[in-house]
Amino acid sequence: MNICGDYEALNLMVEEALQYTKHGKVANYIPALSTANRDLLxxxxxxxxSTVASAGDTFKTFTLQSISKVLALALALMDKGEDGVFSRVGMEPTGDPFNSIIKLETHSPSKPLNPMINAGALAVTNMIEGNSVDEKLGRLLSFIHELTGNSSITFNEQVAISEYNTADLNRSLAYFLKQHDVVTGNIERLLELYTKQCAIEVNCEDLAKIAYVIGNEGRHVETGRSIIPxxxxxxxxxxxxxxGMYNASGEFAIKVGIPSKSGVSGAIMASVPHGPGIGIYGPSLDEKGNSIAGMKLLESLSHRYDLNIF
Structure with missing residues (x-):
């Protein structure tokens, strides 16, 4: 598959998808994200x-936000094993918003339905091994450095502070989970780690390289090393x-059909099994928190290059 050689078509698809940015809004419930340029893609x-194709301002950096949930899950699974992780977090999709608390209150036991909603992600992050926030975050960053080959990646302190100071709903979720023995330890330290995790800053090329390793059975093509079992x-x-696409995951599976994860920064990571890794950044979001132009762009890519796994 030689998508990367199709430069003219890729640039045209980006230009066509750009028209949708005007129909969305940047995330504003995290103040530091509200300053993003809505018209970027x-x-x-x-x-x-070394085969990389890019269109748009691909060296513009952005924070992972919920995409970090996938990477934290991998680390927790390597630390605790499947039994340890899934004794505290379920495996089922939910039609509720990513920050909803309702299923925790109405299901027994009160464990989050899956690791991609906020409650599940908090439980997963709580399982990362380490003696301090810095040690746990350092392990996650080292993992990302290995996936991308970019050792300069770190977190955006301004975004992390902004998220921590406005994390009242996540704080409530975490205390609820602690009451039901799903998470343990100091909740404020958990929130500090979680907000720094979400504030890890990458560019589109970094994201595409992470996606590639996930899509190709956890193996880094340049080193030949198995990074993820x-x-x-x-x-x-x-x-x-x-x-992966919040409560739009079913529709996305039908229209696009590529394993993907989005974040409210406007990032989308898409992993084609045994195929390319795709990184997209478009901060204009639809009502469900997904990049509105990024979704259209992935749909175009899927159709043109027959990437739908179904």
Whole structure:
């Protein structure tokens, strides 16, 4: 598959998708995200070795936000194993918004339905091993450095502080989970780690390289090293397919059909199994919190290059 050589078509698809940015809004419930330029859209596609195609301002950095949930899940699974993780977090999709508390109150036991909603992500982050916030975050960053080959990646302190100071709903979710023995330890330290995790800053090329490793059975093509065990890479792709686009995941699976994860920064990471990794940034969001132009761009890519896994 040589998508990367199709520069003219890729640039045209980005230009066509850009028209949708005017129908969305940037995230404003996290103040530091509200200053993003609504009319940005960029794309990187990585097919292994040094084969990268880009369109738009692909070296513009942005925070992972909920995309970090997939990476934290991988680390927690490597630390605790499947039994340890899924004793505290479920495997089922939900039609509720990503920050909803309702299923925690109406289901027994009161564990989050999956790791991609905020309650589940908090429980997963709580399982990352380490003696301090810095040690746990350092392990997650080292993991991302290995996936991308970019050791300069760190978190955006301004965004992390902004998220921490406005994290009242996540704080409530965390205390609810602690009451029901789903999470343990100091909740404020958990919130500090979680908001720094969400504020990890990358560009489209970094994101495409992460996506590539996930899509290609956890193996880094340039080093030949298995970074993510095969069974964990498969779990990651499954959750990306069933839960990765918030409560638009079902429609996205039909229209696009690529395991993907979005974040409210406007980022989307898409992992084609045994195929390219795709990184997109478009901060104009639809009502469900997904990049409105990014969704259209992925739909175009899927149709043109027959990337739908179904």
């Amino acid at each position: 960029s794309l990187s596609i990585y097919e292994g070795e 095969l069974h964990i890479a498969r779990i990651m792709k499954t959750f990306m397919t069933t839960c």
